[in-house]
Amino acid sequence: MLAPDQNQNRVTGNILHYLNFGCPSGWLIDPESRSLLIYLPHQQPLFFEAVQEVLPIPDQMADFHLTVGELFGWLQL
Template sequence: MTIAIPSSSLEEFLKLPYIDESPAWEYINGEALQKPMGGGKHSLLQKRLVAVIDAADSNYEAFPELRCSFGNRSVVVDVVIVASNQLPLDESGDLASTGIEFAPAWVIEILSPDQSQTKVTGNILYCLRNGTQLGWLIDPRERSVLVYQPNRLPDLLSGSEVLPVLEGIKLNLSVNDLFAWLQRR
């Protein structure tokens, strides 16, 4: 769904009271857009990715649905990986509740059935142009992952191919491993 907002400024968008209601709203190219709901496969992949990345021995933390506002966009990425020393804190030293105001080190998007691959790819590319080092676009229907890295063409990975991760994260995960999480136990 797309709505017109009173002003085409990111600052005014961020003041709107409903932007963090479920599903969250994003601000892209002067428009407020509500993300489609992900569904079961989306939720399970998101949950498992956050757990496995957080369990890896590293100086990074994974967050589901974290608002990232920088440049002229405010997006809510399915999984965001941020260096621990970059996490914003509030005045009491707790993790700030407003999200982050910089491009995260790594973004992971999981394509939902009703989601535009072009719009999701656009968000990943925007993040890469603003400092993100790695982006994954997971397509559960195709059982494949498009991997985006700065200054190179994307890679389409499937099957037993191992997914690249950020330097310093000890994680060895193939595309098959990722989609095996969707199987009934």
């Protein structure tokens, strides 16, 4: 999650580093705009902000479904 005092480029750089070493995805959550960018290997980032949008979940959790609205509801923002 992007904290108010964090630099978005630095956080994005960390996500890209993790992807290069095999992490299946990286989520950059912006609580101020209630939106998120999901980074997947070898793809453009995916942007989500509509509360009903279903977020991509790793294959190991195929039965789990999460929307943008549910995510921000859990975070109580």
